[in-house]
Structures are given as C-alpha cells and as structure tokens.
Amino acid sequence: MKRSNHVGSRLFIGLVFLFLYLPIFLLIIFSFNAGDSSAVWKGFSLDWYAALFQNRLIMESLYTTLLVSLLATAIATAAGTFAAIGLYSLSKRRRDALLVVNDIPMMNADIVTGVSLCLFFVAFFQGWGAFAQWFNGVQDVVELPVRLTLGFGTMLLAHIAFNIPYVILNVAPKLRQMDKNLVDAAQDLGCTWMQAFWKVILPEIKPGIVSGALIAFTMSIDDFVISYFTAGSSTSTLAMRIYSMTKKRITPEVNAVSTLLFLSVLALLVLNNVREVRQQRRAERQEIREPSFFERLSMRFSQPALRWARRGAAAALACGFIVAVALLTGATYSQPVVNVCSWGEYIDEDLITQFEDQTGIRVNYQTAESNEALYSLLKSGGADYDVIVPSDYMISQLIEEGMLEELDYSQIPNFELIDPRFRGLPYDPENKYTVPYSWGTLGLIYNANMVDEEPDSWGALYDSQYAGSVLLINNSRDALGAALLHLGYSVNTTDEAQIREAFELIAGASRRGVFQGKVMDQVFQKMEGGNAAIATYYAGDYLSMLDNQADGVDLRYVIPEEGANWFVDAMCVLKGAPHYDNALAWINFIASTDANLANMDYIWYASPNTQALEEYPAYYEELYGEELDPELYEIMAAPPEVLERCEMYLALPPATRALYNSLWIELGI
C-alpha cells in the first residue's frame, strides 16, 4: 500500500516535470534543425549556432541582458543588505510601515510597476529638461544635457528597484534570528563597529544575502515586462528582442541561444549541487578542513596591523571598478552613433555593416510594429531615435505636431535620384522633411488552395464562408480603410457615420467568427504555413512570403476592384535628434542606387529611386541567373494605371483619430 503510493506520487511528479521540460527539450532539439522551421525536422546541423554568433542583434541583446542582471543584482544585494540592517535597528512600528512599502514592488503586477516607473522617468526628464535649459541659460561653465531619454540607465534603475525588496526579504529573517548579544559581545571584546559588522553580522546573515542575490538575479533574467516599459527604444534585452521577433519570423538562432543559456545554468546547478553534497558529507564525517587559499589570504588580511592596507585596497578596488565602468560606457558612447527605427525585416542587414565600415558610425537599428505603435513610443518619450521611417499619413501627423526636424538636403545629394513622382507628395508638400524609402500597395493575399473562387473584392474579408481563416490586419487605419473602400467611401473620410458603418462591417464579421486573429507581422508564418486563407497585407511582404511558402500553399496577391491604398514610407529625422549629421549620412547612404537595389531585392518593396527602379530586373537577372517574372515586378512596383485606382492616406484630424482608436479597442474586447 505504502509502496504503491510512493510510485503513484513519483509518477505524478514525473509527469509534471515532463510538462515543464518537454517544451524546453523541443526548443533544444530544434536548435539543431537543418531547416528553419520549428515544427518540421529537416536533419541535424550546427548552422544556427554559427549564425547566432554572427547575429549582432541577438548577441547585443544577450550582452545587455547579462549586464543589466549582473549589475542590478550586485547593486541591489549590497544596498538591500544595508537597508535590511538599518530597518532592523528601527523601532518595530516604523519598520513594519516601511516593510509594507517595501512589499509594493514585489506584490504589484509587473506591468503596473513598469508603467509607473515609465511615467516617473518621463516626468523626471521633462522636469530635468526645463531645469537644464534654465541652468544652461544662467551660466556657461557647465553644459547640462537638455534631452534625457529612457535607455540602459533607466532600465538598470528599474531592475535595482524591483530587486532590492527581494534581497531585504531574504536578509531580514536572518537578522531576526541572529542573537543580538553577539554584536555587543564583539564590541565588548574590543571590536570596532565595522569589525563587528564584517566578522559577526555578515557571516551570520550570509546565507540570506546569497539567496537574496540569487533570487534577484533570477528575477532580473526572467523579467520582460518592466524592461519593456523602461528600456526605451535604443536598448533591448533578449526577451524584448524575442518579443519583437515573434511578431515576424523567429529564426532558430533563438533556439540556439536558449539552448546555450539553459545548458550553462544547468551546468552551474549541477556543480553547485555536487559541491553541497560534498560539503555535507565532509560535515558528516566531522572532517577538519584545511583552510583554502582564499580563506588563508583573507585571514592574513584581517590582521589589525594591515587595516590601512586593507582600506587602501578596498578604495583602490572601488575606484578601479568605477573607472572601468566609466571607460566601458565612454567607449560605447564616444563612438559616433545613429539610432534608426524602422519596421521588422525592412532592410538588407548587410547595408548596416557596409555603412558602418564606410563611415565608422555605429548603427543602432531598432524596429517598431506599426505607425501607431511608433507614435505611442515617440509620445511617451521613450524614444531617442534619430531616423524613423513612418508612412505618409503618420508623417503629416508628426509634421503637424512639430515632431520632425527639417532636413539639410545639401548633405543628402542622393535625394536627386528620387523619382519626381515621389517628391512633394501631400504628406510633405514642400518636401522639407522627408526622403522616401519605399512605396507599395495594400492588397488581398490569399491561398488559392484554400478558397473556392479567387476573391477580387474586399468583401472576402467579411465573408462567413471563410470563417476562421481570415486574418484581420492589426492596425486601425488599414483595417478600417479596407472596410471603407468596400463600402465605396474614401479612406480619408472624416464622416463619423461612414466610419462607424465600416466599423460595423468589421465588428459583424468578427462576431460571426470570420477572423482567425488580428495580426501584423505574424501574417508571414500564418500565410506561409497554410494556417490561414485570406489576409490583408503589403505587396512587398506578399513577395517575400512567396519565397517561403510551404508545400501545398499557393499564395496570390490582388488589388481588389474597389481600389486600394498606396503608400510611401519615408525617412525623417526627429526634432532635436542627438546625432543630426550622422542621421543625414545614413539617409544619404540608404537613398543611393546601390542601397536601393540591395534593399529592393531583400525586402521586395519598390524603391523610389529612379535608377534602381529601372535597373532592378537586370540586377535580378544577373544575381539569380533567371529572368524576373514581369507579373511579380508589377506587383512590387505597381504601374501607373494601377496606382490610379489607389488612394493615399492623409492625416486625419484629432477627433477622427480618437474615434479610430476607441473603435479599434472596442473591436478587441
């Protein structure tokens, strides 16, 4: 009876462990996959590990993650230990009150902590900006930076802030258990207070400090939400990088980096366990241990005669540490930099390296999910980008709100290469702020093997016969735009009744279960893998899906009979950009014909560069040894007669934008 119970319980525990570890093992197995799918096994290879070390974005974010976790743990452990000692010498009433505040970050939902810290930093930066301006005005000895932004520093502060409570909570019980008379006894025997601290208190509470540090480190490594809200735009932890990758296409390099992380932690744990077991055995055998080298060293150093040497050494160490950190940060910051924010998979990454080699300017390349998300990021003060690549309607909105800097076109000679068709467009009529990056159309993408008849109307998006296999585009402008076109209205209408009618069309379809989901970049995996039948997306992305479609998937692209939207994405510089000249250098580089050809080939969006547009078919033929399908080329670079049927988005007045926002949220709930 007893025995079988034992087996049963172990079986249950085993099953739970299987549940915990099966996904991790799958992750590890697929890191050795020769193919790039995380569901289809194509043979063993180590390619992804090789690719991982080449992948700058992932390696940088791994480094950021480790650095922020280690620094936050070290600082929080020291600060938390002292705070705990301090708290325990206060009266119980005061201590309890403070401990309640101490509990707040631990108990609060991560997102609340993240949001409140984000708002705090932004408010502080605003206050600081005003102060610095005033201060720089009244004196000119010291020049204070006026513009502060979220970044590594704020993320580190946030990590320290949520780590300290855990340290205190682990150290506090040890302090409570400690015999208070020990310190008095040590002092009676002639210890100074410092000595008593090092020799009596610290050894007593050491287990608490160690477990506190361990938990702080775990929390830091595991954190995503708080970093997400406090890191701003120019720093990414590994988790943030993966989060933005899950929106598009996750490469197995992520599996490789997870495997390495997992194995190193596993190794550490095993080592630690073995050590503990050994120590226990030794203790059981009452074996007297020879003091280790470090212990002998520290014993020698703790002799009173060496007090000054000791203090000197400590001071030197501290100074060394500070200097090292300053040098390191200085080295990264003194190098010229340009912060670029664009869309996911929207550049041939070789171009970044080329630019860096040519100019010595480091490119900090980040991505945003949509124009609206980019706008939020800019408004919340979280961004310190120099160059952004928003779409037409967002550009006019940004210009209207005075958020863009005028460009010095004398530094962008390649602007001459931009086709006149794409200059002076309605979003920037005098062309003072922008250099076009790419252009294209928004249309219907469908899997011909999953639809009965080929759709040629936006109506297909709301058709019950495709229930469960339609993907709604996850941004209000495009989703409502398609519905407006289907109803025969302008995509730029400000008539609330028309917009509401369009919304009802979408909401009705949503209630009937037509939509499988609202997606942006996830559309790639869904359509390529045959997981959905119809989607709205951009022509260029359709072409890159074609390259990756799975067996049995036959993707087609159509501009519906009601017409569609055509758009231009253009590079702009944000007002007060910290690296204005570098930004112009980057823009000029990207506007060149070579860069446009490379980009066109990589992202499949049409270029606004006249030469590139003309030369591309020849470039393609030379590169791949086969002719470019003219039909595909027309999808990429829509001919004038198609563009005529398409309408460009214009900036909407604030009231209409607010309506779009609230309708959009209503749809989600």
Place this chain on the structure above:
Amino acid sequence: MRNKRGWFAFPYVIWMALFVVIPIVIMAVYAFTVADPATNATQASLDNFTDMGVYLSVFLRSFWLAILATLVCLLVGYPVSYWMAKEGPRFQRVAMALIMLPMWMNFLLRTYSWMSILENNGLLNQLFRAVGLLDLLGVDHIQMIGTSGAVVLGMVYNYLPFMILPIYSVIVKLDGSLLEAARDLGADSARVFSKVIFPLSLPGILSGVTMVFVPSVSTFAISNLLGGGNQMMLGDLIELQFLGGAYNPHLGAAVSMVMMAVVVVCMVVMNHFGEGEEQAVML
C-alpha cells in the same frame, strides 16, 4: 549603538520614496486626468474610470482566465509540493533545482516554444495527424493557438513554480510531531491531512495563489503570443495605451490603478495570514 545603524535605512527610505511612492503618485495623477486630443491640455476628471464599463468584458476575461490558471496551478502544484516534501533530502534537492531551472530561461523563450507546439501546423497537430486522430474527427487541424485554453496553458506553464515553491516550503517545515500526535489520537491519514496538514499549509497556498494570480491577471505577452490577439486581457489593454496602437496613457494609468487595487486586496488578505508571504519568497 543600535540607533547609529538606523541611519543605514535612511538612503533606502529615500530610494523607496523616489522609485516606489512617487511613480505611483504620478500614475494616479495620470489616471485622474484626461487630455484633450486637439490641444493636448490636461484637466482633472473621473472619465477614465466612469468610461471603463466598455472594457467590462476585458476585465471579466482577465479575471476568469487568471482564476482558472490559479486553480489549475493549485490542483497540480499542491500534490507535487506535498509529495515532494515526503521524499528524501536528495530527491528534494534535485526536484527543487529542476523546478527553479526553467526560471533562468526567460519566460518568453518558454512561451515561444509553446507557440510552435500549438500552431495549426504545429507539432501537436502533426502528432494528431500521424496517429490518425484528425482523420478520425474529420478535421484538418484542431484549433489550439489563439484560444483561451492556450492562454491558460501558457499561464500555468509559466507560473506553476510560483505555486509549488511556497506550498512546498511551508509543508517541508511542518512539525512532524504534530502529525504523530494526530495519528496517536486516532486520526486516519485522510483526517490528518484535512485537519492538520492542509490548515497548516494555508499560508503557503495563499501566497502561491497570489503569486500566480497577480502575474496571470496582468500578463500581456502570454495572451499576445498564445492568444493570437483574440484574447485581449487587462495587460494588453494597458500596453495598448502606452506602447501599442492607441496612445492614451491616462486610460492606461487608470486601468493600472484598478489593477493595483486588486493587488492591495490580495496584500491585505496575505497580511491577515501573517508569515505566509515571507516564507514564500525565501524559498
């Protein structure tokens, strides 16, 4: 002499004021003001709270899914902790390490691996196809990703350790003589469990429940990745107002305030049961 050490607490008090109290005050200021979209001028208002009725379904869904996840965690986690505590020290040490280990991989990595398992063309559906289950049911795939079930699964998977660890640490410290006494007094094992072990492990359960419930109710990454954007939760609503497509930090702050109120209620309950939470985090 002891008062001298009281100064050690002073920097931390300032730190807490700066990084805990003031941020929450600022958040409250945001929550109780609205911005005029045209002029960007702010004014005090309760609109953020009074208009929240629209999001009732988001609130209900969040709480419902979080409660489900917490229950599942409790039902799975309690037996695991209980049986673990009964095993030998060696088994316990290894099991503890195995429970902690996944936490050193970021939870997004773990959630991502579930994505590839649950996709329509994912591993699980491939398995079902291979064993003929899909043909049997006459469907092309079983829809798993994008459902509320997937979101609950993701929460259980990520937060189960938070349930196991506090319960385990309470049970393992139970005084064995109490159990003996109960048995000597004639209780069978069911009664020993229901009258002695279970009541004494309540603090662990409570802290486990909060430690699972709070992150579950506020998650946005899990619902985003596994819910396919169909399962909007409170976390998504907040994220949408700050870094997502609908910029309105005032509303986001207001929803956060409501979430904080929930947490405060949890804290009050916890404080009522005293020691529970400290044991929880001490592991």
